[in-house]
Amino acid sequence: xxxxxxxxxxxxxxxxVAARLRRWVLGSAYALQPKRxxxxxxxxxxxxxxxxxPAEAESRIPEHPTYYGKYGLIGISxxxxxxxxxxxxxxxxxxxCHIGPMKWWSPAERAVLFLENTHIESNLRxxxxxxxxxxxFDQDFAGVMRACAEPRPGKTPLTWITxxxxxxxxxxxxxxxxxxxxxxxxxxxLVGGSYGVAVGEIFFGESQFSHVRDTSKIATAVLNxxxxxxxxxxxxxxxxxxxxxGSGHTLISRASFEDILRRHAHQPDRVGRWEIDETVDVAGWxxxxxxxx
Numbered sequence: 001x002x003x004x005x006x007x008x009x010x011x012x013x014x015x016x017v018a019a020r021l022r023r024w025v026l027g028s029a030y031a032l033q034p035k036r037x038x039x040x041x042x043x044x045x046x047x048x049x050x051x052x053x054p055a056e057a058e059s060r061i062p063e064h065p066t067y068y069g070k071y072g073l074i075g076i077s078x079x080x081x082x083x084x085x086x087x088x089x090x091x092x093x094x095x096x097c098h099i100g101p102m103k104w105w106s107p108a109e110r111a112v113l114f115l116e117n118t119h120i121e122s123n124l125r126x127x128x129x130x131x132x133x134x135x136x137f138d139q140d141f142a143g144v145m146r147a148c149a150e151p152r153p154g155k156t157p158l159t160w161i162t163x164x165x166x167x168x169x170x171x172x173x174x175x176x177x178x179x180x181x182x183x184x185x186x187x188x189x190l191v192g193g194s195y196g197v198a199v200g201e202i203f204f205g206e207s208q209f210s211h212v213r214d215t216s217k218i219a220t221a222v223l224n225x226x227x228x229x230x231x232x233x234x235x236x237x238x239x240x241x242x243x244x245x246g247s248g249h250t251l252i253s254r255a256s257f258e259d260i261l262r263r264h265a266h267q268p269d270r271v272g273r274w275e276i277d278e279t280v281d282v283a284g285w286x287x288x289x290x291x292x293x
Contacts, residue, residue: 010170011142011166011170013142013145013146013163013166013167013170014163015162015163022157022158023098023099023158023159023162024099026098026156026157026158027098027099027158028099031098031099039068039069039071039073042068042069042073043073043103046073046075047076047100050076050101060077061074061093062074062075065106067106067108067254070107070108071105071107071108071239072105072106072107072108072254073103073104074093074104074105074106075103075104076101076102076104077095077101077102077104078101078102080095080102080164080165080167080168081168081171082171082172082175085168085172085177085197086172086177086197086199088104089197089202089204089265090199090200090265090266091106091261092106092110092254092257092258092261092265093106094106094204095165096160096238097160097162097165098158098159098162102164105238106254107238107239107254108254109251109252109253109254110238110251110252110254110256110257111236111237111238111239111240111241111244111245111249111250112234112235112236112237112249112250112251112252113224113234113235113244113247113248113249113250114234114250115224115227115228115232115233115235115287116228116287116288117248117250117287118221118224118225118228118248118285118287119248119287120221120283120285120287121217123214124214124217124218124221125283125284126283127214127218128221128222128282128283129283132185132186133183133184133215133218134183134184134188135181135182135183135184135218135222135276136181136182136184136276137179137180137181137182137226137274137275137276138173138180138273138274138275139180139182140180140182140190140193141170141173141178141179141180141195142166143190143193144180144181144182144190144193144194145161145170145180145207147190147193147209147211148193148194148195148206148207148208148209149161149162149166150209161206161207169195169197169206172197175271176269176271176272176273177197177198177199177271178195178197178206179195179196179197179198179274180193180194180195181194181195181219181220181222181223182219183215183219185212190211191210191211191212192208192210192211192212192215192216192218193208193215193216193219194206194207194208194209194216194219194220194223195208198232198269200264200265200266200267200268200269201231201233201264201265201267202232202233202234202235202236202260202261202264202265203223203227203232203234203236204235204236205235205236205238220247221285222276222282225280225282225285226274226276226277226280228285228287229277229280230270233260234260234264236257237249
């Protein structure tokens with residue numbers, strides 16, 4: 001791990017007028033879906049209160065928040081600075097917002113992967129041994145974010161990874177807290193990867209992408225193996241999905257997650273640019289055995 005160094009040229013994160021209009025239309029439709037519409041009255045009240053709040057109160061998340069709905073809406077804050085993001089992640093809070101002022105969340109149930117439960121399929125181990133792809137850490141953080149924000153085939157073209165979010169996480173990356181995993185093909189093209197935030201002994205996954213089959217799985221296996229090797233205890237994935245459920249993630253209560261945070265999120269941070277440890281054998285890694293040892 002090397003010290004964080006500011007990039008010579010900060011990437012420019014922008015979206016076209018058409019993309020912004022599409023995001024607002026689809027974001028509104030997303031919020032009005034039956035399983036989310038119950039939050040609309042609370043969101044409306046929060047947005048109005050936020051609009052008329054004093055400047056110093058606009059960025060404040062309550063010390064003891066009220067959690068609304070199973071998604072765990074806790075408040076609105078425009079502060080996406082490094083210090084505020086790191087402090088919020090230590091508390092289990094994270095920002096997700098398609099439109100309007102930034103919303104912060106802490107779900108009633110948290111999808112997490114205890115690293116000893118990582119499952120690496122035999123065909124993935126074979127692919128790792130073939131070294132068909134090169135894997136790196138922190139070589140193209142901006143490229144990974146942009147790829148994660150791209151529309152997925154067969155999916156609604158809506159993303160919460162907006163230019164505002166990209167700028168905030170780029171600053172977090174420059175400060176040494178946010179990290180990317182890149183998977184490169186033989187022609188040095190970025191074909192898969194993921195990114196997230198490391199605080200203490202917890203890694204908070206944000207998003208992943210795959211342009212070639214199994215490349216996001218490669219990124220996940222390499223990252224999980226290194227995290228375990230470095231003493232991390234789990235990866236957080238926010239809300240559960242069918243994909244996460246099939247890849248070893250489990251649901252734990254907010255109270256259980258907060259207990260884990262108290263014990264592990266305040267440990268020394270692994271701040272700085274990460275590098276692949278060539279001595280780590282990902283293909284031969286036995287997660288359960290490494291935990292027992």
